Amino acid sequence: MTILGIDHIQIEVPEGGEATARDFYVGLLGLEETPRPRTGAGRSFLWVRLGDQQVHFRCSADFRPAALAHPGFLVSDVEALAGRLTDAGHTITRADAVAENRFHMRDPFGNRLEFVGAGPVEKGTV
Numbered sequence: 001m002t003i004l005g006i007d008h009i010q011i012e013v014p015e016g017g018e019a020t021a022r023d024f025y026v027g028l029l030g031l032e033e034t035p036r037p038r039t040g041a042g043r044s045f046l047w048v049r050l051g052d053q054q055v056h057f058r059c060s061a062d063f064r065p066a067a068l069a070h071p072g073f074l075v076s077d078v079e080a081l082a083g084r085l086t087d088a089g090h091t092i093t094r095a096d097a098v099a100e101n102r103f104h105m106r107d108p109f110g111n112r113l114e115f116v117g118a119g120p121v122e123k124g125t126v
Helices: 018-028 078-087
Strands: 008-014 032-034 044-050 053-060 072-075 102-106 112-117
Touching: 008 018, 018 032, 018 044, 018 053, 078 102, 078 112
Parallel strands: 008 053, 072 112
Antiparallel strands: 032 044, 044 053, 102 112
């Protein structure tokens, strides 16, 4: 038995946050929405595809944002994404002790997200 990789991760949002999640993750970040199966999708309302992996979004009545646990999204141009997010009014944070090709932010619900540039690490290592 060998674990081959990650099929999907799930991100929770508060009930009623479906439109905001779709606007942020599909509209602003540009993730590709993929059809959900008719059965077995539970309370998930949005699935997006990232290559061979997926992110599933689910509403939760007792939602609490993920404070430290977070997905790290690999992006082709981390600086362009940082600019797009700040232009849209989002705050990004960078850790000086870590490589400069990454940043963290919070989604509209307070979930922590990390974005990592696909290029070589310029400063330090993780």
